[in-house]
Amino acid sequence: MTSSAFSAFLPKRFARNEQVQSRPTLHDVSAAAKVSTYTASRALSGGPGVGAETRKRVIEIAAELGYVPNQHARSLKSPQSTAVAVLTANIANHYYSVLVNSLEAAIEGGGYDCVTMDAILNGVHSQAREDRFVASIMAQRVAAVVVTYNLSEGNMRALASWGIPMVFVDCSVPNGYAQYSSITTDSFQGSHDMGMHLAGHGYKRWAFVGHTNTWSSRKPRQAGFEAAAASTGCSVDIIEGMNSSATSCEAVSAYLIEKPRHEWPEVFYASNTVLLHGIFEALRRRSLSVPEDLAVVAFDDFEWAEMIDPPVTVVDQDIVTIGRAAGARLLQQIKSANVVGEELILKPTLKVRQSCGCGRIKGFAGR
The missing domain is CATH 1.10.260.40 (lambda repressor-like DNA-binding domains)
Structure with a gap:
């Protein structure tokens, strides 16, 4: 035709x-x-x-x-935007999807919506992306910004100089910016509780698989775990999992290849759920069973944690509560320039399931 x-x-x-x-x-x-x-x-x-x-x-x-x-035309008439920019560090992490969802629920009633901007490209932080996003934030005159990782000093200065309301989530407020608020979890205590639980199983050799060590959440999670090991006479190997499932899998695989079997850890602790996925993949490739061959636990609960085999023991920082708290604080800052910055630290909960060995092995009494 x-x-x-x-x-x-x-x-x-x-x-x-x-x-x-x-x-x-x-x-x-x-x-x-x-x-x-x-x-x-x-x-x-x-x-x-x-x-x-x-x-x-x-x-x-x-x-x-x-x-x-035409929202652009409207913005020319009124400088007040209804967009809240959320700067994330790997949207593949289940943490961010739950955080943004609960944050949006908290601010929607105030007439605001979230725009997510992820600074991670192929598992690696891209400073160029971050710079571009910050420039876009200022050009669009967004109503506020939620920061979830450590921004460069230059970008912090730029956002602060424009007087844009900011709330820091899962990371502390940088020195010199006390006017802003932060909502974090007591990651040290959560990891310490996890370590003490593992020590109760009789595990003596532990491995910590950590995310990018420039993120402020990394240090307390590792420190709490190491403190528990030191107080119970256990050892901890540190494995750099970086910021993706692939890099975590490669790091754990290389670690297992390099060490003799009798020197392997009895338990892996993932500092977030992205790295947890990589650990499970590395063990699957070697036909290793959890927790019969090695126990695996993680920081952060996730929707499917109870449905996979075995259900995963986690430190639950209650992401929904964090998002709601961040949203409430954000609305306060948008409405009033006189809001004083404050630090809110939430207490995490240890959720014990079967991946640590509890209830999984008949007659289990530690190793």
């Missing part, structure tokens, strides 16, 4: 020689509703001075026409 013949089967607005219909404008809405563009604009934006029936008619006609307000 020729193109001319084919066009005969198309509606006129899609025919080759017909002009493609343009997107409906506010003028189209006002004309169809038989009101001025000013009244149509006020009706759609929820402004005062428009009758209930008129507002209802304008909204219905706009929906029928497929009209979408």
Whole structure:
């Protein structure tokens, strides 16, 4: 069939020689509703001075026409944005999806939405991406920013100089910026509790698989685990898992190859769920069973933790509560420039399941 013949089967607005219909404008809405563009604009934006029936008619006609307000044009008239930028460090981590979801639930009532910007590219932090995102944040005049990792000093100075409200989640507020608030978890205590539980199993050789050591959450998680080992006469090997499942798998695989079997750790502790996935993959490739051959535990609970075999023992920092707290604090900062920065540290919970050995091995009494 020729193109001319084919066009005969198309509606006129899609025919080759017909002009493609343009997107409906506010003028189209006002004309169809038989009101001025000013009244149509006020009706759609929820402004005062428009009758209930008129507002209802304008909204219905706009929906029928497929009209979408030009947010860019609106931002030129009003500097107040409704976007909250969330700077993340590996969106593949289950932590961030739960955090953003609970954060959005907390700020939606205030008329705000989240825009997620991830500084990780192929498992590695990209300073160029971070720089580009920060420049975009300032260009778009976002309402606020949620920071989940340590920004460069230059980008911190830039955001602070613009007076953009910021809340730090899962990382501490940098020195010199006491005007901002942080919501964190007592990672030291959570990891210490995990270590003491493992010592109760009789494990003497432990391995800690850690995420990028430039993130502020890394140090307390490792320190708490090492403190528990020191107090119970156990040893801890440190494995750099970096920031992806692939790098974690490679690091653990190389570690197991280099060490004689009798020197292997009895338990692996992943500092986040991305690295946990890599550990499980490394053990699967060697046909090793959990916890019969090695126990595996992690920091952070996740939706499927109880459904996989074996269910995973974790330190649960209650990400939903963190997101809600961050959202509430953010709204306070947006509404008032006089809010004083504060540090909120939440207490984590140890959730014991079977990957550590509990209830898994008949007659288990430690090793």
